[in-house]
Amino acid sequence: MALKHLAAAMAFALAGAPAALADSPFMVKVDQTIAVKLASPANSVVVGNATVADVAVHDASTLLITGKAFGSTNVLVLDRNGKAIWQTELAVAGGNETSLTIVRGANTNTYSCTDKCRGTAAAGDDPAFFNNVMQTVSGKDAAAKGNGQ
Numbered sequence: 001m002a003l004k005h006l007a008a009a010m011a012f013a014l015a016g017a018p019a020a021l022a023d024s025p026f027m028v029k030v031d032q033t034i035a036v037k038l039a040s041p042a043n044s045v046v047v048g049n050a051t052v053a054d055v056a057v058h059d060a061s062t063l064l065i066t067g068k069a070f071g072s073t074n075v076l077v078l079d080r081n082g083k084a085i086w087q088t089e090l091a092v093a094g095g096n097e098t099s100l101t102i103v104r105g106a107n108t109n110t111y112s113c114t115d116k117c118r119g120t121a122a123a124g125d126d127p128a129f130f131n132n133v134m135q136t137v138s139g140k141d142a143a144a145k146g147n148g149q
Contacts, residue, residue, distance in 0.1 A: 025091035026075075028053060028067035030123060036063045036086075043080045049073035052092050067092035069123040094122065 028034055041060035047053055052071040056064040065075070070092055077086040094101075099120070100111045109129045110122035119133045 025072060025089040026065075028065055028090060028092050029096065030067045030070060030092055030094040033064050033066040036065060037061060038063065038077060038086055040079060040085050042077045042085065043082075044078045046076045046078075047073060048075070053090055065090070070094060 035058070038061045042057065042063070045055050045057060045063065047055050049071065050068075052067075052069050052073040053075070054066045054068055055075055056066070058064050063075075063077070072089060072091045075086075075088055075090050076084060079085045094110075098112060098114045100113050100117055101122075102109045102111070104126075107126035107129070108122075108124060110120050110125050111117040112120040119129065119136075121130050121133045121137065125133075
């Protein structure tokens with residue numbers, strides 16, 4: 001819960017910050033979304049590397065930033081006149097208190113451990129493990145829709 005408050009405080013602090021790059025990167029976790037409130041309305045948003053993060057415009061002064069894959073990129077927000085109103089280096093990292101990553105040689109397997117540890121698909125995992133998890137998720141989804149075999 002404290003992490004959510006920290007993210008909200010960071011977003012609020014950055015909303016009033018000048019357009020210059022921050023000293024340290026703005027952090028987002030993989031598969032998580034945070035809201036950023038801008039000091040003035042945005043006209044356009046540019047993400048340096050869209051494979052790392054996605055930015056959705058909720059309204060003219062609210063951005064929703066989602067971490068998609070491990071790495072870093074930048075985000076640039078322009079007003080109607082093409083002036084930068086917010087820009088930041090964005091770092092996307094993984095992990096939280098309920099996840100576990102097991103490393104075996106060059107392969108990793110990621111587990112979600114909210115009650116028991118169960119495999120979860122994460123960017124960078126061993127392809128066979130990843131595909132097995134996704135097959136299970138897709139099968140469950142199909143069964144729930146009545147498309148099971």
